[in-house]
Amino acid sequence: FRPEASLTREQIVTMVIGALGTIPDLQVQAPNSTATQPYPDVDASSWSAAKIQWAKDNQIVKGYPDGSFRPEKPVTRAVLMAVLESSAKYVNAQKGQTNDLTLTGNPSNFADISRHWGNSLIPKMSSFCGVASAYNETGDSFLPDSPSSRNYAAAATMRMQKCLVNPTNQASLEQ
Numbered sequence: 001f002r003p004e005a006s007l008t009r010e011q012i013v014t015m016v017i018g019a020l021g022t023i024p025d026l027q028v029q030a031p032n033s034t035a036t037q038p039y040p041d042v043d044a045s046s047w048s049a050a051k052i053q054w055a056k057d058n059q060i061v062k063g064y065p066d067g068s069f070r071p072e073k074p075v076t077r078a079v080l081m082a083v084l085e086s087s088a089k090y091v092n093a094q095k096g097q098t099n100d101l102t103l104t105g106n107p108s109n110f111a112d113i114s115r116h117w118g119n120s121l122i123p124k125m126s127s128f129c130g131v132a133s134a135y136n137e138t139g140d141s142f143l144p145d146s147p148s149s150r151n152y153a154a155a156a157t158m159r160m161q162k163c164l165v166n167p168t169n170q171a172s173l174e175q
Contacts, residue, residue: 003151006074010048011154013055016087019161026094030054039069047069060086078118080123081132081136084160088128091164102167103127108134110142118144129163131156 007015021028031050037043038053050069055061061083063069075083089099107123116122121140125132133156135143148156 001150003154004149006147007150007153008072009053009061009069009075009079010042010046010052010071011150012075012080012083013048013061013118013150014049014058015153015157016083017051017055019157020087020091022161023091023164025090029098035156039063039067039071041068042071058090060090075153076145077135077142077148077152079121080148080153080156081118081122084131084156085121085125085128088160088164101128102163104129104163105166108142109140110134111140113142113144116144129158131161131163137159 017028017030020026031054034044034050034053036053038049038056042049042052052061052069052071056063061069078141085101088101092099092101101124103124105127108126110122110126113119113122122132122144132142135141
């Protein structure tokens with residue numbers, strides 16, 4: 001598992017699809033192969049191409065302005081939150097619910113996000129069952145541009161999944 005290793009952009013797609021597949025009454029049908037490249041830098045024969053195409057088609061992931069996806073690049077902590085927010089909105093849409101997330105607590109005040117593009121997203125995801133949490137789960141720094149470790153991405157994804165399954169009973173996850 002290499003918990004402290006950085007998670008790549010293609011790996012987060014696989015992790016999210018796996019988590020979505022465990023949500024009751026949600027049919028996630030990510031194909032095993034694709035005949036086309038989802039992005040110019042993702043070959044159709046790549047192990048992750050079909051999953052990336054599915055996530056792109058369902059507006060869970062986006063590429064870079066130059067059209068690339070950069071599948072092997074580490075996913076930042078801020079991008080992880082964007083992917084998890086898009087995943088939660090996807091679930092709500094599939095269940096015929098509002099696009100808004102059910103916020104379960106007060107947002108965290110992170111000291112290092114005021115000038116970051118994720119300055120409204122990250123606190124929102126912290127109030128969505130504690131999905132976003134401080135770096136190493138302590139203090140008031142989020143480190144939005146730092147690569148997400150595998151263990152943090154797994155914990156945040158699990159929090160998102162549990163919140164989507166039962167949003168009204170998640171106060172204990174915020175601890």
